[in-house]
Amino acid sequence: MVQKRRHLEHHPGINPEPFQAIVESVTDVGVILSESWCYPKGGGQPGDTGVFRQGDEEHRFEEVYANSNIIHPVSGDNLQAGQEVECVIDSNRRNILSSMHSAAHIVSAAANERWGAITVGNQLGITESRMDLKFENRDDFDSNVLEKDSNHWVKKDSEILVHQWGREQIMTDDRVRNRRFVEKIIDRIGGSNPILRMVEIEGIDLCPCAGTHLSSTSPVGNISIGRVQNKGKGTFRIYFEIGSMIN
Numbered sequence: 469m470v471q472k473r474r475h476l477e478h479h480p481g482i483n484p485e486p487f488q489a490i491v492e493s494v495t496d497v498g499v500i501l502s503e504s505w506c507y508p509k510g511g512g513q514p515g516d517t518g519v520f521r522q523g524d525e526e527h528r529f530e531e532v533y534a535n536s537n538i539i540h541p542v543s544g545d546n547l548q549a550g551q552e553v554e555c556v557i558d559s560n561r562r563n564i565l566s567s568m569h570s571a572a573h574i575v576s577a578a579a580n581e582r583w584g585a586i587t588v589g590n591q592l593g594i595t596e597s598r599m600d601l602k603f604e605n606r607d608d609f610d611s612n613v614l615e616k617d618s619n620h621w622v623k624k625d626s627e628i629l630v631h632q633w634g635r636e637q638i639m640t641d642d643r644v645r646n647r648r649f650v651e652k653i654i655d656r657i658g659g660s661n662p663i664l665r666m667v668e669i670e671g672i673d674l675c676p677c678a679g680t681h682l683s684s685t686s687p688v689g690n691i692s693i694g695r696v697q698n699k700g701k702g703t704f705r706i707y708f709e710i711g712s713m714i715n
C-alpha cells in the first residue's frame with residue numbers, strides 16, 4: 469500500500485507542527501513511520517530534515533524521500549519498530565523552501581506570460597534556486613524584465629490557494645497554463661475521477677503541484693535573477709535568490 473503524503477494537506481506549508489507517530493519499521497535506508505507529515509524530496513523541492521525525539525534521546529534524520537513509503541534516513545539504529553516518537557521537522561528549512569517554491573511559481577508564470585516560455589526543469593535550494601526555461605525565441609529574453617515582472621507579483625501580495633480538482637474543472641479553466649502537459653498528468657493518475665492538487669497564485673498562476681507554499685506572495689521578499697546559462701535548444705537556465713522575510 470502506498471503511504472499517504474500528509475504534507476499535501478498542509479497549507480500554508482510553513483511552520484510545520486511536531487507530530488507523534490509509531491515507528492513502523494527500521495530498514496537499511498531509514499525509518500518508516502505509521503504516518504508522516506514530512507515533505508519527501510520531489511518536484512525540484514528538497515525533502516524535509518529534522519529529529520525524532522524519544523524520551524531523552526534525539527535522532528537526527530536526513531533528507532526525507534519516498535518510494536511507496538516515506539523514508540526518514542537516520543544514522544545509527546537506536547530506534548525500534550513499535551516505539552512512539554515525536555517527529556520535529558526543521559521549520560526554518562521548510563519555511564525557506566516554501567518561500568522558494570512560491571517564488572519559482574511566480575518566475576515561471578511571469579516568463580510564460582511575457583514570452584510564452586515553458587518551464588522544463590527546476591531545482592530549489594536554501595540560498596539559491598534554478599529554473600530551466602524553454603523559449604520559442606530565446607533572443608527576446610531579458611532577465612531584468614523577468615525580475616521586474618516577478619517582483620510586481622510579489623508586491624501585489626496575491627493570495628496562494630490550494631485546490632483539489634477533477635479533470636473537468638481543470639481542463640475548462642482558461643487560467644491553467646500548458647494544459648496539454650497537465651492533461652498528461654491527469655491521464656497518468658488514471659481512475660474514474662482523478663483528482664489533482666492545484667496551486668493557484670491569484671491573478672498569475674494555476675498549476676498542479678505537490679510542493680509546500682506560503683499563504684500569499686509578499687513574504688517571498690525581493691526576487692533577484694542572477695546568472696543565466698545557455699542550455700541549448702532554446703533553453704536558458706536562470707538562477708534566482710529571494711529576500712524572504714520568513715525564516
Ligand SMILES: [Zn+2]
Pocket residue numbers: 511569573667676677678679
Ligand atoms: Zn510547484
